[in-house]
Amino acid sequence: MQVKKDVKVQKNTYKPPKGLKKGLSESQLAYALIAPALIMILVMALFPVVRSFWLSLFDLRLNHPTKSKVYLSHRLNMERYAGDYPYLEQIIKEAADEAQGDVKIELVSVRDKILHINTTLMSDQGIKKQYDQVSDLQMRMKPVGETLQYVSIDGDTAKSMIQIAKEVDEQLHKIKDTPGLKQIVKEIRDITKDAVAGAIIVPNFVGLGNYAHYLKDARLAAALGNTFLFTICSVSFELVLGLLVALSINRSFKGRGLVRAAILVPWAIPTVVSSLMWQFMYDGQTGIVAHIFAWLRLIPDSGYLLTTRTGAMFSVILADVWKTTPYMALLLLAGLQTIDASLYEAANVDGGTKWQQFWSITLPLLKSTMLVALLFRTLDAFRIFDLIFVLTGGGPANSTETVSVYAYKMMFNQMDFGKGSTLSFIVFICIALISIGYIKILGADVLKD
């Protein structure tokens, strides 16, 4: 808005350069002026989302030899191939020489197939040259380096190599129990898998395959269920308690400043610290909260809280409510203070009870603040991670695992960045839907302006 006003002010004095005079209308010029800011916002806000979505379209696993990067074309991992092939050729020749009868026929055929793969590859001069360079480096125990590590190969060669490797594996499987050759056949199988099948990189684009996987994933359904349960329970308790706190500290009484400051303490403690604190208090042996609850007969025994599904979810929600109620209260207090005191005076003159004042004045006028506070808290609660990660680690039996915890485990524990990005994007979609829902149902009028 600011920008537009400025443009208007300048209207009379501003003389555009000749070239622009015809090309840009006033509003276009305004857009041109705010363009840098818009681009900044797009880059900062949308880039991570777009990037996550892009990664979620791939079968990307950091600890998998042929899927550790985004690959759009077929390649050969020369380092692996050159490192293993000479040995493979050697032991397969030895085995073929040693074997007898039918086994020998199989092994000779395997040998021919392996040699055929190598000849096909080496018929390309570029590949041959790179192979020699890489094996020379490996002989001298020097790192191969990124430029030499991979070589592009065409799709048909790659496919036929994979097919041959598969046939070889089947042939070897048939003779795997040959007496005397057991060990060597197993080794040939392993190295074929490693040097041939494991060196060919197939494009790992899977389209929406990861999403299709999660559509049927019971663990995601459970995690989403946990997340919604947590979000709904914690946010509604926080709203009610936060409102009560806000209403009480909105009145004037002695020591109000101190109370207002003190109430923020839970919010000010880092979540990891408060999670550990609650962990001690919930502990079945020494935890004070656990013992008080057991004494009050709220729970069957003191070990109940962190060891059962209901107990663990309750514990997590309680810790979150304790931590974020002050935040809610603070936001609502700000809203309460914008309500004009004369409205209450007028209501008093008209004989309205406190209850009527609350329903007819406070709540309607607090609606927009409440919407903003709820929106913040819902989004925050939906991506809950730190509290649960420290307090329960998602357990017991995954009963407190939320979508964010699941995504973390997928990405950083399993190193599956494709699936992890898919989960992150699913969180993004859920959050976008929640935000739209809030705006539609509660506050279309509030945000119109």
Add this chain to the structure above:
Amino acid sequence: MALLKRCVAVGLSAAMLVSLAGCGGQAQQPTGAPTAKETPAATEVPAAQDDTKPAEKVTIVFARGMDSTKASNNIVEAFNASNPNIQVKFQEMPSDSGQQHDQYVTAFSAGGSEYDVFDADVIWPAEFAQAGYALALDSYIQRDGINMADYMEGQVSALKFKGKMWGMPKFTDGGLLFYRTDIVDKAPGTWDELMEMAKANKGKEGTEFGFVFQAKQYEGLVCNAMEYIAAYGGQVVDGDGNVTIDSPETIKGVQKYIDIVKSDFVPNNVTTFTEPESHTAFMEGKSVFIRNWPYQWNLGNDPENSKIAGKFAIAPLPKGDARSAATLGGWVSMINKNSKNPDAAWELLKFMNGAEGQKISAMDGGLSPTYLPLYNDADVIAKNPHFGDKGFVDGLKAAVPRPVSPIYPKLSEVMQIEISKALAGEQTAEQAVKNMDAQMKAAVADAQ
């Protein structure tokens, strides 16, 4: 079967410990030790022998998890003093092994060369080798004539993947049973006996519990579960990487674990217990038995921290229908494949994981060596008398490795979730085993 074989092999190598103590002679090669057969082809022997000792002074970085003892610093200092051309910088990593794993994978998958030598948990080598993070060491081992038969075989087999050696063993760990000698005369022989004894003796000498162990949903749950499964004759993955978890033996093992968790002689919140919770309870004098790692010995005998110093002994874990089984733990050292100075890195590895380095970590860090001749070393035994203890040696003898698989993290996660559900009473042992079987088979097929 292969698991069983491997266990027998571990047993043999550990049996050697005992025989070594008797004869004090040169280590013999245990039967079936496949050292000669699996050394790689001649093509991999470095052609240029002259760059063994780098002429210029090079700096390499050694990374390992937080070391609360002085052992790591002392090793680095001793190495720097004896190798003027190589300067080693010691980099401490987080103490949580899961976090360490994640940091290494992040660094290595980006092709980083910031760590030259690093310590790895015994469950990582297959994964790191498969991903191409680690340097295969066979040519170095062959060149310097290192006899792998001097090392504990269980540890060596955990480092072997696709016929190559991806690191050198550093120290070993295995689940052991510790029992209060002021309450019971002898350790239980079977899990059923343990349950009876724990029930009968709970409450004596101020104890609150009969038995403590680890059952939270984390890696330690897999270690504990593996011990029950193997004790009753089950296995998770066979030597070829096929999932073989679905068997009546496995179900029986998991059921025993559930029975113990559900019994009245364990803490009511035992499913939140990791090592610190369990050793605290034991050292506070609250429990008759504990299943823990060897570090419990030194910690529990420190009168400043422990109320039961000198009042407990070590035994192998109880037997199931099949045998006594302990989960093999421990750490190995590996070289980053992108290291700019692999030769210097190997020199450090050779020193640190050879006789000298392992002696320092046994003396200053109290870690159990994987280099067998050290169990004959008078200095080491004097400082760590339990290395000569029969219960200790027998316990480590019974160690079985967790599944050697490049997708170990996935297999471990499946076990953590499904067994945790069974312990929480949400499914039976049979359902848990069926679910694990289906999910593990899918994961293995997916990784091909």
